[in-house]
Amino acid sequence: MRIMIAGADKDTLTSLGAYFLDRGHASAIIRNGLECMDGLRGFVPDLLVMEFNMLWGGCDGVMATMNDDSRLTEIPVVLFTETYKQPTLEEYPRIIARLTHPFQSHELTRLDEFLNEMESSRTVASFATS
DSSP: OEEEEEOSOHHHHHHHHHHHHHTTOEEEEEOSHHHHHHHHHHOOOSEEEEETTOSSSHHHHHHHHHHHOTTTTTOOEEEEEETTOOOOGGGOTTEEEEEEESOOHHHHHHHHHHHHHHHHHHHHHHHHHO
C-alpha cells in the first residue's frame, strides 16, 4: 500500500514512516499543507495520514483540494491530533480513523490491519477481473 504521511513534526513523521515501512507499506512524507496538496497531484496514495493542524493549508485546505479532484475523492484519510484537539469527524466524512498523539500501539495495529484488509480486497478484485 502507498501511504502519504503529512504533518509538521519531523520525528512523528519519521516514526510513522518507519512503522509503515516495517510492515511492507511504501510511504511519502510531507511537511505541510501546501506540499501535501502539491504531492497529491503527483503521487496518489492508497491512504493519507494527516495531522489536523498542519501548517500552510491544514486539514481543511487539503480536504478541499481532494474534493475538487476526481482522482483523489476516494482516498481514505486518517487524522492525527493531540489528545486535547479532537475535531468532530462528522465534518469530514472521508476520515476513516483518528489517531491520538502520542500514538498508542493498539491504534497503529488497527490501522495496519485495515491496510492489510484494503490490500486483500484489491487483490481479490484484480484477480476477479483478470
